[in-house]
Amino acid sequence: MTSARVPACPDGVAPRTAKGLATLAAEALARLRATTPLVQCVTNVVTTNLVANALLAVGASPAMADVPGESEELAGVAGALLVNLGTPAPDQRASIGGTVAAARGAGTPWVLDPVAVGVLSWRTRTALGLLAEAPAIVRGNASEVRALAGVAGGGRGVDARHGVDDARDAAAAVASTTGGVVAVSGLVDLVTDARSQVRLAVGHAWLARVTGAGCALGGLCAAFAAVAEPLDAAVAATGLFGLAAEDAARGAAGPASFQVALLDRLASFEPDELGARLATSALVDDVAAVRA
Amino acid sequence: MTSARVPACPDGVAPRTAKGLATLAAEALARLRATTPLVQCVTNVVTTNLVANALLAVGASPAMADVPGESEELAGVAGALLVNLGTPAPDQRASIGGTVAAARGAGTPWVLDPVAVGVLSWRTRTALGLLAEAPAIVRGNASEVRALAGVAGGGRGVDARHGVDDARDAAAAVASTTGGVVAVSGLVDLVTDARSQVRLAVGHAWLARVTGAGCALGGLCAAFAAVAEPLDAAVAATGLFGLAAEDAARGAAGPASFQVALLDRLASFEPDELGARLATSALVDDVAAVRA
Amino acid sequence: MTSARVPACPDGVAPRTAKGLATLAAEALARLRATTPLVQCVTNVVTTNLVANALLAVGASPAMADVPGESEELAGVAGALLVNLGTPAPDQRASIGGTVAAARGAGTPWVLDPVAVGVLSWRTRTALGLLAEAPAIVRGNASEVRALAGVAGGGRGVDARHGVDDARDAAAAVASTTGGVVAVSGLVDLVTDARSQVRLAVGHAWLARVTGAGCALGGLCAAFAAVAEPLDAAVAATGLFGLAAEDAARGAAGPASFQVALLDRLASFEPDELGARLATSALVDDVAAVRA
Numbered sequence: 001m002t003s004a005r006v007p008a009c010p011d012g013v014a015p016r017t018a019k020g021l022a023t024l025a026a027e028a029l030a031r032l033r034a035t036t037p038l039v040q041c042v043t044n045v046v047t048t049n050l051v052a053n054a055l056l057a058v059g060a061s062p063a064m065a066d067v068p069g070e071s072e073e074l075a076g077v078a079g080a081l082l083v084n085l086g087t088p089a090p091d092q093r094a095s096i097g098g099t100v101a102a103a104r105g106a107g108t109p110w111v112l113d114p115v116a117v118g119v120l121s122w123r124t125r126t127a128l129g130l131l132a133e134a135p136a137i138v139r140g141n142a143s144e145v146r147a148l149a150g151v152a153g154g155g156r157g158v159d160a161r162h163g164v165d166d167a168r169d170a171a172a173a174v175a176s177t178t179g180g181v182v183a184v185s186g187l188v189d190l191v192t193d194a195r196s197q198v199r200l201a202v203g204h205a206w207l208a209r210v211t212g213a214g215c216a217l218g219g220l221c222a223a224f225a226a227v228a229e230p231l232d233a234a235v236a237a238t239g240l241f242g243l244a245a246e247d248a249a250r251g252a253a254g255p256a257s258f259q260v261a262l263l264d265r266l267a268s269f270e271p272d273e274l275g276a277r278l279a280t281s282a283l284v285d286d287v288a289a290v291r292a
Numbered sequence: 293m294t295s296a297r298v299p300a301c302p303d304g305v306a307p308r309t310a311k312g313l314a315t316l317a318a319e320a321l322a323r324l325r326a327t328t329p330l331v332q333c334v335t336n337v338v339t340t341n342l343v344a345n346a347l348l349a350v351g352a353s354p355a356m357a358d359v360p361g362e363s364e365e366l367a368g369v370a371g372a373l374l375v376n377l378g379t380p381a382p383d384q385r386a387s388i389g390g391t392v393a394a395a396r397g398a399g400t401p402w403v404l405d406p407v408a409v410g411v412l413s414w415r416t417r418t419a420l421g422l423l424a425e426a427p428a429i430v431r432g433n434a435s436e437v438r439a440l441a442g443v444a445g446g447g448r449g450v451d452a453r454h455g456v457d458d459a460r461d462a463a464a465a466v467a468s469t470t471g472g473v474v475a476v477s478g479l480v481d482l483v484t485d486a487r488s489q490v491r492l493a494v495g496h497a498w499l500a501r502v503t504g505a506g507c508a509l510g511g512l513c514a515a516f517a518a519v520a521e522p523l524d525a526a527v528a529a530t531g532l533f534g535l536a537a538e539d540a541a542r543g544a545a546g547p548a549s550f551q552v553a554l555l556d557r558l559a560s561f562e563p564d565e566l567g568a569r570l571a572t573s574a575l576v577d578d579v580a581a582v583r584a
Numbered sequence: 585m586t587s588a589r590v591p592a593c594p595d596g597v598a599p600r601t602a603k604g605l606a607t608l609a610a611e612a613l614a615r616l617r618a619t620t621p622l623v624q625c626v627t628n629v630v631t632t633n634l635v636a637n638a639l640l641a642v643g644a645s646p647a648m649a650d651v652p653g654e655s656e657e658l659a660g661v662a663g664a665l666l667v668n669l670g671t672p673a674p675d676q677r678a679s680i681g682g683t684v685a686a687a688r689g690a691g692t693p694w695v696l697d698p699v700a701v702g703v704l705s706w707r708t709r710t711a712l713g714l715l716a717e718a719p720a721i722v723r724g725n726a727s728e729v730r731a732l733a734g735v736a737g738g739g740r741g742v743d744a745r746h747g748v749d750d751a752r753d754a755a756a757a758v759a760s761t762t763g764g765v766v767a768v769s770g771l772v773d774l775v776t777d778a779r780s781q782v783r784l785a786v787g788h789a790w791l792a793r794v795t796g797a798g799c800a801l802g803g804l805c806a807a808f809a810a811v812a813e814p815l816d817a818a819v820a821a822t823g824l825f826g827l828a829a830e831d832a833a834r835g836a837a838g839p840a841s842f843q844v845a846l847l848d849r850l851a852s853f854e855p856d857e858l859g860a861r862l863a864t865s866a867l868v869d870d871v872a873a874v875r876a
Binding site: 044045046047049050086087088089090091116119120121122123208209210211212252253254255256257259260 | 337340341344345348349354355356357358359360361362365366381383551552553554555556557558559560
Binding site: 045053 | 673793795843
């Protein structure tokens with residue numbers, strides 16, 4: 001594909017292979033554990049506890065700082081920033097712009113989680129505006145990513161009404177707009193930088209029964225973005241989260257014991273195991289080849 | 293009883309029997325699972341995660357949207373609305389009135405959870421005002437329901453100082469005021485629409501050791517109100533929650549493992565089982581006969 | 585030591601011994617269970633659920649009331665107050681001063697948890713100002729307590745970069761300023777009232793992998809402060825929390841199952857067991873002797 005909106009080789013990053021991505025993911029997890037990056041989260045009040053615990057489990061140091069005046073101050077020293085639009089109270093709205101600007105000014109990579117865009121007007125407008133602020137990674141479900149790309153027919157809240165294949169073109173378009181990476185969560189996950197498309201057949205249906213599972217994955221994307229290139233970070237986060245979910249589902253009696261097991265498993269996952277399992281569960285396509 | 297405040301047969305709904313209610317509850321749970329209603333929650337920051345997870349567990353789709361500007365927008369498309377007064381921050385206060393009005397305008401049933409009314413002045417006044425907005429269900433503990441009925445001597449926070457029998461008359465009076473249903477939580481639960489009184493001997497003492505157990509039940513009342521008449525919805529929610537709690541307590545080591553098991557059990561409960569067990573744990577009285 | 589800032593015998597409280605403190609802790613836990621004190625929490629949105637559940641588990645009655653207008657109203661009737669600076673949104677900022685004043689006016693003991701002071705400017709200034717309001721207990725990690733004492737080189741968020749021994753002098757200085765007690769959390773915990781120093785070799789490394797573990801301990805400090813003298817309360821809370829953590833870690837598969845087991849264990853811990861185990865894990869030093 002040679003659309004004007006999808007450059008053939010953005011950022012000069014070499015195309016990835018599944019094996020290469022798996023190795024990079026393993027290295028990123030080891031680096032994350034060794035360096036404990038400070039991950040600032042401007043996120044929603046429903047799932048902030050889970051996001052913080054997921055970050056602690058994987059080895060990062062969460063700072064859930066979103067208050068005007070403090071939020072901008074922290075963004076300058078954080079290793080990465082997550083902006084999640086799940087419950088944008090007026091005070092938080094007031095701090096988002098300055099916090100993203102502070103992160104960009106300090107060279108801090110940031111992740112956008114556009115919760116429920118396409119359904120609610122304010123956050124849709126805000127998310128569209130934030131695409132111009134160069135998020136390293138945009139993480140959402142298929143309906144949210146379609147809404148960001150301006151494709152009509154969104155979801156009806158945090159649910160995804162669309163499958164990940166329905167969002168393939170939208171994801172590429174958004175990645176082209178931001179110059180970064182888009183991660184689409186679904187039964188099969190998709191990560192793309194507009195050049196490479198990585199499909200990951202990982203995860204478990206119970207993730208849709210745990211509030212904030214997507215938010216936690218957004219947090220992990222930020223943690224990995226502190227220690228790896230955006231594409232590798234999004235693949236590592238998505239792969240680790242999905243594989244941990246598969247393991248957690250075994251032996252769990254329902255969505256709540258599954259959530260407990262998921263956090264435990266994020267803490268116990270070893271880099272080598274992540275590399276070995278990702279190498280067999282990731283499929284990488286060159287966009288040009290796929291769409292030719 | 294023929295008090296002027298308690299009409300003999302509100303809304304033209306036929307009196308229920310325990311067996312009839314049990315069948316309707318089973319049907320409502322099946323319908324809930326089949327239709328995944330969108331349940332909007334304007335609720336407190338302490339327990340919003342648990343309420344969302346309880347809704348996901350039972351099969352609904354939660355949307356914890358309470359921000360001014362967004363909240364009213366969502367209320368028009370939600371299947372039901374929960375308004376919980378647990379932590380009424382100024383921004384949330386600003387959105388409650390418009391959100392309830394939007395729900396009413398769209399014909400969306402709404403549930404009021406008057407947390408700690410009778411103790412704190414603002415929320416007591418607000419809850420009393422909201423009784424005029426025709427909540428389909430009011431869910432509270434005995435002290436809260438007594439405060440809504442203007443009976444002196446409330447609780448001292450979220451604790452109930454009174455048993456459910458102390459709130460029988462108050463519940464009938466509040467139901468008469470709203471034209472809807474009142475559900476009183478306690479060791480024995482009471483649901484009334486001023487015509488019928490349903491007592492449910494379900495639940496477990498550990499529910500009082502889990503923050504937000506009552507809030508979660510309020511959420512379930514809203515979920516069922518999206519798919520059933522208010523009386524049937526409140527009975528189904530109360531019965532399902534209490535029976536799941538009984539099952540969860542077996543094998544739990546304390547209140548935290550109990551909470552995990554409770555959510556798991558809400559997800560695994562089958563409609564047929566709900567119907568069969570409710571038929572033997574619900575006691576229905578005709579108010580007139582009881583009070584004659 | 586006879587520094588001008590550390591009076592030889594503040595408040596006329598007799599020096600404690602380990603055995604005496606253990607007995608007082610056991611009595612305090614029994615009293616807490618018997619009286620169910622109302623503990624008001626002005627705390628952060630990330631961990632408010634865990635703090636509430638920890639309070640319920642130990643036998644207290646939490647009231648997470650921080651809204652301007654309500655917060656001051658409740659402080660006058662609560663048994664103790666917790667002020668945690670973890671997410672100081674503007675509305676909460678507006679209520680802290682009045683709430684502390686109401687608590688002091690009513691003779692309600694209050695606990696300050698200065699989350700991430702030394703890193704973020706607003707909360708550092710606020711915490712320093714609150715030291716003049718006579719908190720019964722200040723609970724923080726070593727970096728936070730050093731920041732309160734004006735020692736250069738703080739942490740970088742909620743992490744402690746310093747061990748508890750690095751905060752010994754700082755803790756004594758802060759206790760001297762407030763006339764109360766300072767509890768420093770770390771691998772070994774320290775509690776001091778400037779006269780006595782109590783070191784508690786309790787706890788588990790997984791506490792650092794659970795968001796809000798420190799906040800929960802702050803809540804328990806407040807609960808015990810409602811039924812015991814500040815020094816005894818801080819020792820009882822710290823000892824109970826650390827010993828419960830040790831027990832919870834056995835059999836847990838990771839930080840999330842550990843958190844569940846910790847809450848369960850807080851609920852099941854018996855006063856006699858607390859006394860017996862504290863008597864062997866607490867070390868008491870007279871400050872004068874230690875520093876001579």
